[in-house]
Amino acid sequence: MPTPAEEIQVSLLDMVLCLTRATDFLHPAVSEHHLRVAYVASCVAEELGLRGQALQDVMIGGALHDVAAVSSPAWRTLFDEALTHDRLDRNRSAEEINRHGFEGYLMLRDFPLFAAAARAIRFHHVDWNDGAGEQSDGEAVPFASHILRLADRVAVLPDEAGNILRQAAALRPILAAGAGRLFHPRVAEAFEAVSRKESFWLDLTSRHKEHILRRRLGDATVPLDLDGLHRLSRVFGKIIDYRSAFTAVHSSGVAATSELLAAKLGLAPVETRLIGVAGYLHDIGKLAVPPALLDKPGRLTPDEMLVIRQHPYYTHQILSMVPSLELVATWAALHHERLDGAGYPFRTREIPLGARIIAVADIFTAITEDRPYRVGMERAQCLAVLDQLVGEGAIDGDIVAVLRADFEQFHQVRSRSQQLQAA
Secondary structure, eight states: OOOOSSOOEEEEHHHHHHHHHHHTTTTTHHHHHHHHHHHHOOOOOOHOOOOOHHHHHHHHHHHHHHHHHSSGGGGGHHHEEEEESOOOTSSHHHHHHHHHHHHHHHHHTSSSHHHHHHHHHHHHTOOOOOGGEEEEEEEOOHHHHHHHHHHHHHOSEEEEEEOOOHHHHHHHHHHTBTTTTTOOHHHHHHHHTTTTHHHHHHHOOSSSSHHHHHHHHHGOOOOOHHHHHHHHHHHHHHHHHTOOGGGHHHHHHHHHHHHHHHHHHHHHHHHHHHHHHHHTTTTGGGGGSSSHTTTOOOOOOOHHHHHHEEEEEEEEHHHTTTEEEEHHHHHHTTTTOOOSSSSSSSSSOOOOOOHHHHHHHHHHHHHHHHBOOOOOOOOHHHHHHHHHHHHHTOOOOHHHHHHHHTTHHHHHHHHHHHHHOOO
């Protein structure tokens, strides 16, 4: 197993596309929709003269604009409606339609490189309405929001069954008719220009949009250093945990506990920080698990447990597609393996120290955090559970010994991290 380099750099675009792919587990059409919106928005933005960071912000906004809607079962009907209709049901209140944009903004705003995209996402369903759309809820609507507004509608219009170039001839007048009413006139004008190209429509419906976006935006994206990756993984953890009230801040507790364990075990600062990243991301594969199972307070049936056992596999599949995150992917994906080989889903005994740390941190966090259906365990009960697992050959006794020696510190660090994440 290789050791981490002194510095690690990850492409922000790679991480955004990683999350876009991951959200496809939440809805069968969401990844394609997000990529379409990102593509249309970037084309229109470039036609309007946006470059560099401003262009990147629009692309990120498009790629993540519905992250709150697809993360919560409560928004499933709204999202289905948005994907199958040119206009959302006007019987829905503006507050209801815009709520998922606001919640997406709350999810993303704390990461500096997502701040502008988050503001655009907040208002991406605001109509221009002859200039009234310059403001919403007493705040100025970013110009990027109007780009997303148009791109979001363009993305759902093509019929998969028909020839896209034949459809384009009919769709362009429909979209042009929305100028001034639905769409900002300058945005509509820019779309009119880019949509004259057959290549625009062919790219829109291509199954290779990730490659197309990389080609178009490669020069506009920035690398993330280790601290930036750590801050971004915290945002990802928030999105992962958003799906269930039962585990609403679980990932932050695992990350904080994992980092403290790694530090007390004497690991290098770079490795310690990366273990924190893996802690935030260890449950990203749970995006493939139905919320009804995540929220079930009682014992799972054998069939339900088979579904749960898949999530570390999907964690590995999602993270391993990001260059430079190989170690993080391994540590995160092996958190349910056991030293005796009876864990899941890989049934391996070759468990690196980083994964052993996250396994202990995951169990410790799960049994000590309060959940809606029960209060977290106190010291004696928690240590009894961990000692039993050590005795069974499931987890590393040396790591548990470190936790035991400073139990109150671990408890406080875990609790404080979760309180900050919930704020």
